[in-house]
Amino acid sequence: MKPQDIEDLSFRIIDEEAGDHGFDEQKWSIVRRMIHTSADFDYIKSVRFHPEALQKGIDAIKNGCTIITDTNMARVGIRKKEISRFGGDVRCLIADENVxxxxxxxxxxxxxxxxxxxxxxIENGIYVVGNAPTALLRLIEHVKAGKVMPALIVGLPVGFVNAAESKDALMELDIPFISNKGRKGGSNVAASIINALLIMADSSEKPK
Incomplete structure:
Protein backbone atom coordinates (compact mmCIF):
# COMPACT_ATOMS: atom_id res chain seq x y z
CA MET A 1 0.00 0.00 0.00
CA LYS A 2 1.11 3.55 -0.71
CA PRO A 3 1.53 5.96 2.24
CA GLN A 4 -1.60 7.93 1.34
CA ASP A 5 -3.61 4.72 1.05
CA ILE A 6 -2.45 3.67 4.51
CA GLU A 7 -3.40 7.05 5.97
CA ASP A 8 -6.82 7.00 4.28
CA LEU A 9 -7.52 3.50 5.58
CA SER A 10 -6.37 4.50 9.07
CA PHE A 11 -8.78 7.43 9.08
CA ARG A 12 -11.65 5.19 7.99
CA ILE A 13 -10.86 2.79 10.83
CA ILE A 14 -10.74 5.67 13.30
CA ASP A 15 -14.08 7.02 12.05
CA GLU A 16 -15.67 3.61 12.43
CA GLU A 17 -14.30 2.92 15.90
CA ALA A 18 -15.00 6.45 17.19
CA GLY A 19 -18.68 6.26 16.30
CA ASP A 20 -20.83 9.26 17.26
CA HIS A 21 -18.11 11.51 18.70
CA GLY A 22 -20.08 14.78 18.66
CA PHE A 23 -17.42 17.00 17.04
CA ASP A 24 -18.08 19.19 14.03
CA GLU A 25 -16.09 18.56 10.84
CA GLN A 26 -13.21 20.92 11.63
CA LYS A 27 -12.71 19.81 15.22
CA TRP A 28 -12.97 16.17 14.25
CA SER A 29 -10.26 16.63 11.61
CA ILE A 30 -7.97 17.71 14.46
CA VAL A 31 -9.00 15.06 16.99
CA ARG A 32 -8.87 12.32 14.35
CA ARG A 33 -5.30 13.30 13.45
CA MET A 34 -4.37 13.27 17.16
CA ILE A 35 -5.74 9.73 17.40
CA HIS A 36 -3.99 8.74 14.17
CA THR A 37 -0.67 9.94 15.63
CA SER A 38 -1.08 8.32 19.04
CA ALA A 39 -3.56 5.43 18.54
CA ASP A 40 -5.24 6.83 21.64
CA PHE A 41 -9.01 7.33 21.51
CA ASP A 42 -9.00 8.98 24.95
CA TYR A 43 -8.43 12.30 23.20
CA ILE A 44 -12.08 12.25 22.16
CA LYS A 45 -12.98 12.86 25.80
CA SER A 46 -9.98 14.88 26.98
CA VAL A 47 -9.40 17.42 24.17
CA ARG A 48 -10.50 21.02 24.80
CA PHE A 49 -10.95 23.86 22.29
CA HIS A 50 -11.29 27.55 22.98
CA PRO A 51 -14.26 28.78 20.87
CA GLU A 52 -11.99 30.92 18.66
CA ALA A 53 -9.05 28.52 18.49
CA LEU A 54 -9.54 27.04 15.04
CA GLN A 55 -10.33 30.28 13.22
CA LYS A 56 -7.53 32.20 14.94
CA GLY A 57 -5.06 29.43 14.17
CA ILE A 58 -6.08 29.16 10.52
CA ASP A 59 -6.02 32.94 10.06
CA ALA A 60 -2.57 33.18 11.65
CA ILE A 61 -1.22 30.49 9.32
CA LYS A 62 -2.70 32.18 6.27
CA ASN A 63 -1.12 35.46 7.39
CA GLY A 64 2.31 33.83 7.37
CA CYS A 65 2.82 33.63 11.13
CA THR A 66 5.79 32.16 12.97
CA ILE A 67 5.16 28.85 14.72
CA ILE A 68 7.36 28.27 17.77
CA THR A 69 7.75 24.79 19.23
CA ASP A 70 9.22 23.74 22.57
CA THR A 71 11.03 20.74 21.07
CA ASN A 72 12.81 19.97 17.82
CA MET A 73 10.72 16.81 17.60
CA ALA A 74 7.59 18.92 17.25
CA ARG A 75 9.31 21.26 14.78
CA VAL A 76 10.43 18.39 12.56
CA GLY A 77 6.96 16.82 12.69
CA ILE A 78 5.19 19.90 11.30
CA ARG A 79 4.45 20.00 7.57
CA LYS A 80 6.69 22.50 5.79
CA LYS A 81 4.98 22.76 2.40
CA GLU A 82 1.92 24.62 3.65
CA ILE A 83 3.96 26.82 5.99
CA SER A 84 6.22 28.02 3.17
CA ARG A 85 3.22 28.42 0.86
CA PHE A 86 1.82 31.06 3.21
CA GLY A 87 5.18 32.68 3.91
CA GLY A 88 5.42 31.49 7.51
CA ASP A 89 8.10 29.55 9.33
CA VAL A 90 8.52 27.15 12.22
CA ARG A 91 11.25 27.53 14.83
CA CYS A 92 12.53 25.83 17.95
CA LEU A 93 14.97 27.74 20.14
CA ILE A 94 15.75 24.99 22.65
CA ALA A 95 19.28 24.47 21.21
CA ASP A 96 20.00 28.19 20.73
CA GLU A 97 23.24 29.35 22.38
CA ASN A 98 21.51 32.36 23.94
CA VAL A 99 18.89 30.09 25.47
CA ILE A 122 5.24 34.94 19.53
CA GLU A 123 2.99 37.98 19.03
CA ASN A 124 0.17 36.93 16.66
CA GLY A 125 1.99 33.65 16.15
CA ILE A 126 1.39 30.11 17.34
CA TYR A 127 3.25 28.57 20.28
CA VAL A 128 3.30 24.78 20.46
CA VAL A 129 4.12 22.97 23.70
CA GLY A 130 4.28 19.19 23.50
CA ASN A 131 6.79 18.36 26.18
CA ALA A 132 7.70 20.96 28.80
CA PRO A 133 5.15 22.16 31.37
CA THR A 134 7.68 24.83 32.41
CA ALA A 135 7.47 26.33 28.93
CA LEU A 136 3.69 26.48 29.05
CA LEU A 137 3.64 27.96 32.54
CA ARG A 138 6.18 30.62 31.53
CA LEU A 139 4.16 31.51 28.46
CA ILE A 140 1.04 31.84 30.62
CA GLU A 141 2.96 34.22 32.91
CA HIS A 142 3.86 36.44 29.97
CA VAL A 143 0.28 36.44 28.64
CA LYS A 144 -1.10 37.38 32.05
CA ALA A 145 1.48 40.18 32.35
CA GLY A 146 0.38 41.58 28.98
CA LYS A 147 3.81 41.03 27.43
CA VAL A 148 2.60 38.96 24.51
CA MET A 149 -0.60 37.74 22.85
CA PRO A 150 -0.24 34.69 20.60
CA ALA A 151 -2.91 33.99 18.03
CA LEU A 152 -3.08 30.42 19.36
CA ILE A 153 -1.45 28.27 22.02
CA VAL A 154 -1.34 24.52 21.49
CA GLY A 155 -0.62 23.13 24.95
CA LEU A 156 -0.09 19.39 25.29
CA PRO A 157 2.83 18.86 27.66
CA VAL A 158 3.14 15.27 28.77
CA GLY A 159 4.21 13.81 32.10
CA PHE A 160 3.61 13.57 35.81
CA VAL A 161 4.96 16.88 37.15
CA ASN A 162 2.85 19.96 36.32
CA ALA A 163 1.72 18.64 32.92
CA ALA A 164 -1.97 18.44 33.83
CA GLU A 165 -1.74 21.52 36.04
CA SER A 166 -0.15 23.67 33.34
CA LYS A 167 -2.90 22.71 30.90
CA ASP A 168 -5.57 23.54 33.46
CA ALA A 169 -3.93 26.96 33.89
CA LEU A 170 -3.96 27.49 30.13
CA MET A 171 -7.64 26.64 29.91
CA GLU A 172 -8.45 29.29 32.50
CA LEU A 173 -7.16 32.00 30.17
CA ASP A 174 -9.43 33.82 27.75
CA ILE A 175 -7.07 33.20 24.84
CA PRO A 176 -7.39 30.82 21.87
CA PHE A 177 -6.00 27.42 22.85
CA ILE A 178 -6.17 23.75 21.95
CA SER A 179 -5.29 21.49 24.85
CA ASN A 180 -6.41 18.42 26.77
CA LYS A 181 -7.19 17.39 30.30
CA GLY A 182 -4.77 15.13 32.11
CA ARG A 183 -1.19 13.91 31.79
CA LYS A 184 -1.24 12.70 28.20
CA GLY A 185 0.22 14.70 25.33
CA GLY A 186 3.55 14.82 23.56
CA SER A 187 5.41 16.60 20.78
CA ASN A 188 4.08 14.28 18.09
CA VAL A 189 0.46 14.88 19.09
CA ALA A 190 1.00 18.64 19.37
CA ALA A 191 2.55 18.65 15.88
CA SER A 192 -0.44 16.71 14.53
CA ILE A 193 -2.77 19.54 15.62
CA ILE A 194 -0.71 22.08 13.68
CA ASN A 195 -0.68 19.79 10.66
CA ALA A 196 -4.46 19.54 10.73
CA LEU A 197 -4.73 23.34 10.87
CA LEU A 198 -2.25 23.68 8.00
CA ILE A 199 -4.30 21.31 5.86
CA MET A 200 -7.47 23.28 6.65
CA ALA A 201 -5.78 26.57 5.83
CA ASP A 202 -4.45 25.18 2.57
CA SER A 203 -7.80 23.66 1.58
CA SER A 204 -9.63 26.92 2.20
CA GLU A 205 -7.39 28.67 -0.32
CA LYS A 206 -7.88 26.19 -3.13
CA PRO A 207 -10.68 26.58 -5.70
CA LYS A 208 -13.70 24.42 -5.02
Missing part, protein backbone atom coordinates in the same frame (compact mmCIF):
# COMPACT_ATOMS: atom_id res chain seq x y z
CA UNK A 100 21.56 27.84 26.96
CA UNK A 101 23.44 30.85 28.35
CA UNK A 102 20.33 32.40 29.90
CA UNK A 103 19.26 29.09 31.44
CA UNK A 104 22.66 28.76 33.13
CA UNK A 105 22.77 32.37 34.29
CA UNK A 106 19.24 32.28 35.71
CA UNK A 107 19.50 28.68 36.95
CA UNK A 108 16.37 27.65 35.13
CA UNK A 109 15.40 25.24 32.35
CA UNK A 110 16.15 25.74 28.68
CA UNK A 111 12.46 25.32 27.94
CA UNK A 112 11.62 28.29 30.14
CA UNK A 113 14.48 30.43 28.82
CA UNK A 114 13.43 29.62 25.25
CA UNK A 115 10.01 31.16 25.87
CA UNK A 116 11.62 34.39 27.11
CA UNK A 117 13.88 34.67 24.08
CA UNK A 118 11.06 33.76 21.69
CA UNK A 119 8.83 36.66 22.83
CA UNK A 120 9.54 38.84 19.74
CA UNK A 121 8.27 36.03 17.50
Missing amino acids: ARQAIEEKTTRALAAVDIALPF
Whole structure:
Protein backbone atom coordinates (compact mmCIF):
# COMPACT_ATOMS: atom_id res chain seq x y z
CA MET A 1 0.00 0.00 0.00
CA LYS A 2 1.11 3.55 -0.71
CA PRO A 3 1.53 5.96 2.24
CA GLN A 4 -1.60 7.93 1.34
CA ASP A 5 -3.61 4.72 1.05
CA ILE A 6 -2.45 3.67 4.51
CA GLU A 7 -3.40 7.05 5.97
CA ASP A 8 -6.82 7.00 4.28
CA LEU A 9 -7.52 3.50 5.58
CA SER A 10 -6.37 4.50 9.07
CA PHE A 11 -8.78 7.43 9.08
CA ARG A 12 -11.65 5.19 7.99
CA ILE A 13 -10.86 2.79 10.83
CA ILE A 14 -10.74 5.67 13.30
CA ASP A 15 -14.08 7.02 12.05
CA GLU A 16 -15.67 3.61 12.43
CA GLU A 17 -14.30 2.92 15.90
CA ALA A 18 -15.00 6.45 17.19
CA GLY A 19 -18.68 6.26 16.30
CA ASP A 20 -20.83 9.26 17.26
CA HIS A 21 -18.11 11.51 18.70
CA GLY A 22 -20.08 14.78 18.66
CA PHE A 23 -17.42 17.00 17.04
CA ASP A 24 -18.08 19.19 14.03
CA GLU A 25 -16.09 18.56 10.84
CA GLN A 26 -13.21 20.92 11.63
CA LYS A 27 -12.71 19.81 15.22
CA TRP A 28 -12.97 16.17 14.25
CA SER A 29 -10.26 16.63 11.61
CA ILE A 30 -7.97 17.71 14.46
CA VAL A 31 -9.00 15.06 16.99
CA ARG A 32 -8.87 12.32 14.35
CA ARG A 33 -5.30 13.30 13.45
CA MET A 34 -4.37 13.27 17.16
CA ILE A 35 -5.74 9.73 17.40
CA HIS A 36 -3.99 8.74 14.17
CA THR A 37 -0.67 9.94 15.63
CA SER A 38 -1.08 8.32 19.04
CA ALA A 39 -3.56 5.43 18.54
CA ASP A 40 -5.24 6.83 21.64
CA PHE A 41 -9.01 7.33 21.51
CA ASP A 42 -9.00 8.98 24.95
CA TYR A 43 -8.43 12.30 23.20
CA ILE A 44 -12.08 12.25 22.16
CA LYS A 45 -12.98 12.86 25.80
CA SER A 46 -9.98 14.88 26.98
CA VAL A 47 -9.40 17.42 24.17
CA ARG A 48 -10.50 21.02 24.80
CA PHE A 49 -10.95 23.86 22.29
CA HIS A 50 -11.29 27.55 22.98
CA PRO A 51 -14.26 28.78 20.87
CA GLU A 52 -11.99 30.92 18.66
CA ALA A 53 -9.05 28.52 18.49
CA LEU A 54 -9.54 27.04 15.04
CA GLN A 55 -10.33 30.28 13.22
CA LYS A 56 -7.53 32.20 14.94
CA GLY A 57 -5.06 29.43 14.17
CA ILE A 58 -6.08 29.16 10.52
CA ASP A 59 -6.02 32.94 10.06
CA ALA A 60 -2.57 33.18 11.65
CA ILE A 61 -1.22 30.49 9.32
CA LYS A 62 -2.70 32.18 6.27
CA ASN A 63 -1.12 35.46 7.39
CA GLY A 64 2.31 33.83 7.37
CA CYS A 65 2.82 33.63 11.13
CA THR A 66 5.79 32.16 12.97
CA ILE A 67 5.16 28.85 14.72
CA ILE A 68 7.36 28.27 17.77
CA THR A 69 7.75 24.79 19.23
CA ASP A 70 9.22 23.74 22.57
CA THR A 71 11.03 20.74 21.07
CA ASN A 72 12.81 19.97 17.82
CA MET A 73 10.72 16.81 17.60
CA ALA A 74 7.59 18.92 17.25
CA ARG A 75 9.31 21.26 14.78
CA VAL A 76 10.43 18.39 12.56
CA GLY A 77 6.96 16.82 12.69
CA ILE A 78 5.19 19.90 11.30
CA ARG A 79 4.45 20.00 7.57
CA LYS A 80 6.69 22.50 5.79
CA LYS A 81 4.98 22.76 2.40
CA GLU A 82 1.92 24.62 3.65
CA ILE A 83 3.96 26.82 5.99
CA SER A 84 6.22 28.02 3.17
CA ARG A 85 3.22 28.42 0.86
CA PHE A 86 1.82 31.06 3.21
CA GLY A 87 5.18 32.68 3.91
CA GLY A 88 5.42 31.49 7.51
CA ASP A 89 8.10 29.55 9.33
CA VAL A 90 8.52 27.15 12.22
CA ARG A 91 11.25 27.53 14.83
CA CYS A 92 12.53 25.83 17.95
CA LEU A 93 14.97 27.74 20.14
CA ILE A 94 15.75 24.99 22.65
CA ALA A 95 19.28 24.47 21.21
CA ASP A 96 20.00 28.19 20.73
CA GLU A 97 23.24 29.35 22.38
CA ASN A 98 21.51 32.36 23.94
CA VAL A 99 18.89 30.09 25.47
CA ALA A 100 21.56 27.84 26.96
CA ARG A 101 23.44 30.85 28.35
CA GLN A 102 20.33 32.40 29.90
CA ALA A 103 19.26 29.09 31.44
CA ILE A 104 22.66 28.76 33.13
CA GLU A 105 22.77 32.37 34.29
CA GLU A 106 19.24 32.28 35.71
CA LYS A 107 19.50 28.68 36.95
CA THR A 108 16.37 27.65 35.13
CA THR A 109 15.40 25.24 32.35
CA ARG A 110 16.15 25.74 28.68
CA ALA A 111 12.46 25.32 27.94
CA LEU A 112 11.62 28.29 30.14
CA ALA A 113 14.48 30.43 28.82
CA ALA A 114 13.43 29.62 25.25
CA VAL A 115 10.01 31.16 25.87
CA ASP A 116 11.62 34.39 27.11
CA ILE A 117 13.88 34.67 24.08
CA ALA A 118 11.06 33.76 21.69
CA LEU A 119 8.83 36.66 22.83
CA PRO A 120 9.54 38.84 19.74
CA PHE A 121 8.27 36.03 17.50
CA ILE A 122 5.24 34.94 19.53
CA GLU A 123 2.99 37.98 19.03
CA ASN A 124 0.17 36.93 16.66
CA GLY A 125 1.99 33.65 16.15
CA ILE A 126 1.39 30.11 17.34
CA TYR A 127 3.25 28.57 20.28
CA VAL A 128 3.30 24.78 20.46
CA VAL A 129 4.12 22.97 23.70
CA GLY A 130 4.28 19.19 23.50
CA ASN A 131 6.79 18.36 26.18
CA ALA A 132 7.70 20.96 28.80
CA PRO A 133 5.15 22.16 31.37
CA THR A 134 7.68 24.83 32.41
CA ALA A 135 7.47 26.33 28.93
CA LEU A 136 3.69 26.48 29.05
CA LEU A 137 3.64 27.96 32.54
CA ARG A 138 6.18 30.62 31.53
CA LEU A 139 4.16 31.51 28.46
CA ILE A 140 1.04 31.84 30.62
CA GLU A 141 2.96 34.22 32.91
CA HIS A 142 3.86 36.44 29.97
CA VAL A 143 0.28 36.44 28.64
CA LYS A 144 -1.10 37.38 32.05
CA ALA A 145 1.48 40.18 32.35
CA GLY A 146 0.38 41.58 28.98
CA LYS A 147 3.81 41.03 27.43
CA VAL A 148 2.60 38.96 24.51
CA MET A 149 -0.60 37.74 22.85
CA PRO A 150 -0.24 34.69 20.60
CA ALA A 151 -2.91 33.99 18.03
CA LEU A 152 -3.08 30.42 19.36
CA ILE A 153 -1.45 28.27 22.02
CA VAL A 154 -1.34 24.52 21.49
CA GLY A 155 -0.62 23.13 24.95
CA LEU A 156 -0.09 19.39 25.29
CA PRO A 157 2.83 18.86 27.66
CA VAL A 158 3.14 15.27 28.77
CA GLY A 159 4.21 13.81 32.10
CA PHE A 160 3.61 13.57 35.81
CA VAL A 161 4.96 16.88 37.15
CA ASN A 162 2.85 19.96 36.32
CA ALA A 163 1.72 18.64 32.92
CA ALA A 164 -1.97 18.44 33.83
CA GLU A 165 -1.74 21.52 36.04
CA SER A 166 -0.15 23.67 33.34
CA LYS A 167 -2.90 22.71 30.90
CA ASP A 168 -5.57 23.54 33.46
CA ALA A 169 -3.93 26.96 33.89
CA LEU A 170 -3.96 27.49 30.13
CA MET A 171 -7.64 26.64 29.91
CA GLU A 172 -8.45 29.29 32.50
CA LEU A 173 -7.16 32.00 30.17
CA ASP A 174 -9.43 33.82 27.75
CA ILE A 175 -7.07 33.20 24.84
CA PRO A 176 -7.39 30.82 21.87
CA PHE A 177 -6.00 27.42 22.85
CA ILE A 178 -6.17 23.75 21.95
CA SER A 179 -5.29 21.49 24.85
CA ASN A 180 -6.41 18.42 26.77
CA LYS A 181 -7.19 17.39 30.30
CA GLY A 182 -4.77 15.13 32.11
CA ARG A 183 -1.19 13.91 31.79
CA LYS A 184 -1.24 12.70 28.20
CA GLY A 185 0.22 14.70 25.33
CA GLY A 186 3.55 14.82 23.56
CA SER A 187 5.41 16.60 20.78
CA ASN A 188 4.08 14.28 18.09
CA VAL A 189 0.46 14.88 19.09
CA ALA A 190 1.00 18.64 19.37
CA ALA A 191 2.55 18.65 15.88
CA SER A 192 -0.44 16.71 14.53
CA ILE A 193 -2.77 19.54 15.62
CA ILE A 194 -0.71 22.08 13.68
CA ASN A 195 -0.68 19.79 10.66
CA ALA A 196 -4.46 19.54 10.73
CA LEU A 197 -4.73 23.34 10.87
CA LEU A 198 -2.25 23.68 8.00
CA ILE A 199 -4.30 21.31 5.86
CA MET A 200 -7.47 23.28 6.65
CA ALA A 201 -5.78 26.57 5.83
CA ASP A 202 -4.45 25.18 2.57
CA SER A 203 -7.80 23.66 1.58
CA SER A 204 -9.63 26.92 2.20
CA GLU A 205 -7.39 28.67 -0.32
CA LYS A 206 -7.88 26.19 -3.13
CA PRO A 207 -10.68 26.58 -5.70
CA LYS A 208 -13.70 24.42 -5.02
